[in-house]
Amino acid sequence: MKSSNDAGKSSKAKANVNAYPAAWERNAQTLDGVAYRIRPIRVDDEEFERKFIMGLSPDSRYMRMMCAMREPSPELLYQFVHVDYRNDMAFVALSGEPPDEQLIGVARYARDASGADSEFAVAVSDAWQGRGVGATLTRLLFEYAREQGIHRLHGEILANNQRMIELVHWLGMETQLCPDDAHLVQASRAP
Numbered sequence: 001m002k003s004s005n006d007a008g009k010s011s012k013a014k015a016n017v018n019a020y021p022a023a024w025e026r027n028a029q030t031l032d033g034v035a036y037r038i039r040p041i042r043v044d045d046e047e048f049e050r051k052f053i054m055g056l057s058p059d060s061r062y063m064r065m066m067c068a069m070r071e072p073s074p075e076l077l078y079q080f081v082h083v084d085y086r087n088d089m090a091f092v093a094l095s096g097e098p099p100d101e102q103l104i105g106v107a108r109y110a111r112d113a114s115g116a117d118s119e120f121a122v123a124v125s126d127a128w129q130g131r132g133v134g135a136t137l138t139r140l141l142f143e144y145a146r147e148q149g150i151h152r153l154h155g156e157i158l159a160n161n162q163r164m165i166e167l168v169h170w171l172g173m174e175t176q177l178c179p180d181d182a183h184l185v186q187a188s189r190a191p
Contacts (some may be wrong), residue, residue, distance in 0.1 A: 030133060036104060038094075039094070052125065091140055120138075120153045152189070157175075
């Protein structure tokens with residue numbers, strides 16, 4: 001899923017970074033009982049993020065980025081991991097133990113210029129899809145957004161991304177075809 005700001009970019013300056021919100025770290029379990037961890041993204045996750053994006057199947061990468069991408073640019077990776085924990089936020093899901101842990105999913109938002117709403121996106125590695133990781137990450141992201149004063153979360157989904165459309169409906173989001181592009185579905189809800 002992708003939003004027009006790519007839910008990782010923000011028009012706001014990122015110089016004012018808030019403290020790492022360690023209280024939001026969580027232990028979680030997939031629907032089939034496999035343990036994993038969720039935590040806010042950190043600047044040192046850049047290589048995790050690159051490997052995660054590169055590890056997505058071409059189809060999953062296209063569904064998330066809405067374009068064919070062989071490798072994420074250094075600028076995109078920088079934007080994805082340099083969040084201020086208020087206007088821009090991302091939670092990552094991790095499997096395994098250091099030094100062998102792997103990023104298996106990410107959910108993020110970027111506050112709109114209005115300050116009241118945010119665009120969001122979520123992606124889960126292929127082997128972990130359909131196991132509840134995306135739903136758990138997104139629910140936590142929505143809870144965090146609500147605490148940050150965000151009134152509405154929204155994003156755009158490729159109309160043929162049935163899994164994501166099912167997820168946003170399950171999360172109680174409203175969807176409609178994008179009036180400017182019939183290949184996109186807009187999803188939104190209050191956090």
